[in-house]
Amino acid sequence: MELKEKLVSSFMAFENMVDIDSPVHDIRTEAIKTFEVEGFPTKRQEAWKYTSLNSVLKHDYSVFPKHEKALEFKDVKKYFLHEIDSYKIIFIDGKYSSHLSQTTHDGIDVCLMSSALTKPKYRLIIENYFNKIASKDGLSSLNTAFSAEGAYIHIPKNKLVEKPIQILHFSTGNESALMLQPRNLVVVDENSHVQIIERHQSLTDNPILTNSVTEIFANKRAIVDYYKIQNDRSTASLIDNTFINQKQESIAKVHTFSFGGKLTRNNLNYYQNGERIDSTMKGITIIGDKQHVDHNTLVHHIEPNCESHQDYKGIFDDSATGVFNGKVVVEKEAQKTNAFQANNNVLISDKASINTKPQLEIFADDVKCSHGCTIGQLDESAMFYLRSRGIPEKEAKALLMFAFSNNVLDSVKIPVLKNRITRIIANKLGVDIGFDL
């Protein structure tokens, strides 16, 4: 049976596990119908021209893991930012792990979507925010149809959340192939500030497909710093659908670090609903082998005096392929918009490739929009310079790649996270260099 049919027919089984009388379930029912019509995207669709899901859809994924498996903290410690105090929302094969988590209801809610969707005290937030900005395409609808678990974060107004929140999804290989569909909701109210780190980590070589949807609401003057670490095994694929709604004077930054996984697709969508909003997306992609990373961004400038900044760096080795598709829409009312977009790439091998496409739709006349993409090789004269100082070829290459991605790394505001990413990069490049950036 094809995955699509399997999923559609699994919906009935899913209905036995959730409260079908809740308003949320009407949304789910609607969504499964949409998925039935839309299905999975194909290369015939413009937005998927360079990314084919065929190779990841061919597995016979379990949709509901049958067994639960516990993990010991010591065995997965390295995937945590354990050097600092943080809130943690941890899932193992899609199931919440209270053992590894540290949630809170003390002034803020850092907890589970399953609670939020069922408990009366969250009803208002769910009514106001759940599935309000997620798009109605096939993949997001599929996630919506099966939405039951994930992270739920609500920061009421005037809170500076000092501890970062880590959301980690582990898959253990308990199932021969597993599909996960986490559903996250983040609501940050007026003047509040939150930092979130999200990571998906497979612990086995069994195929994993994650189709995740995250809705983020940055209300008036809120600041949201969101970091995505994508450094998974070559058998794990991720489709990340993130939707951000911003109100006036809010700042929302998403950093996406894509270092691994079989296929990674990041659909990152910003909607600016207010004035003087700052939307920032930055990314570093370093991949090799036959890995594929696709960044598909959208910034919708709806009101005047807002900014958006995009800065994506990509380094591609072996037969790796990359895609950057950055769409910026500036509505007629959105005068004085400043929109910047940069996508710089280095191809290390002759077989690696990148397709990069800026897409600007500007309907206002008093705006400043710029975009630039570059594709190049490593600078030979810089290599000679470093090597002539005694730095071997591999290390010299790594140093240049660090230099290349430096301005993205530099804007990571959590020092231990920056450190960790630096180490992942060094590891990825096979070097052990002592310079701290």
Next chain:
Amino acid sequence: MLKIKNLHASVEDKAILKGIDLHVRPGEVHAIMGPNGSGKSTLASVIAGKEEYEVDEGEIILDGENIDELGPEERAHKGVFMSFQYPVEIPGVSVTNFIKTAINETRKAQGLEDMPANEMLKLIREKSELLDIDRKFLSRSLNEGFSGGEKKRNEIFQMAMLEPKLAILDETDSGLDIDALRIVANGVNKLKSEDNAVIVITHYQRLLDYIVPDFVHVLHNGRIVKTGTKDLAHELEAKGYDWVKEEVNA
């Protein structure tokens, strides 16, 4: 220390060096002068091991060992240093971190442990004082936004840190005002010893007022066409290069 025998080198099938012979002994300073396009910078790059240059004939021998086939980093590990005419900017890597990496990679190649942090700090302090370098300068990104003078001073600082056996200064004087020139030359002189040697590549004589050469070679059309003492440099300054060219062609 360095023996270059009948060196022919080309880039993209274009012959640039056409038979260079040069013998540099420990403690010596050699100046290589010549008009633009004579092959001066190529000679420096070929000795340092730049891979886009093809050695077609001849050999480069360092302390009795043929280094033709070695990569630039291996030559550096053996004590070759080249100060670049156009140092490359490396954003995000500080001068300090860069030099630490260079020193420790060289030590690793020599089978030594990393230099202890306190020793490194002491060395950095000592050498930066020698070259009148501000501490703040050391935490800046390597060569990024440096003025011409700062870049050259930074090159000599790296040389001071790495203590090479053979230092090649490629047009180190270009783009320097007189004060910067004096500081750089002064640094080079303080680093001179009986055990190391310096090759100064320059178009003009003025640097040689400060770094006094034992030998001056004139490079023309890929060959050393004249060798003399420092007086030759003065003669070239006064009369230009045309008379040398004429002498060669006669």
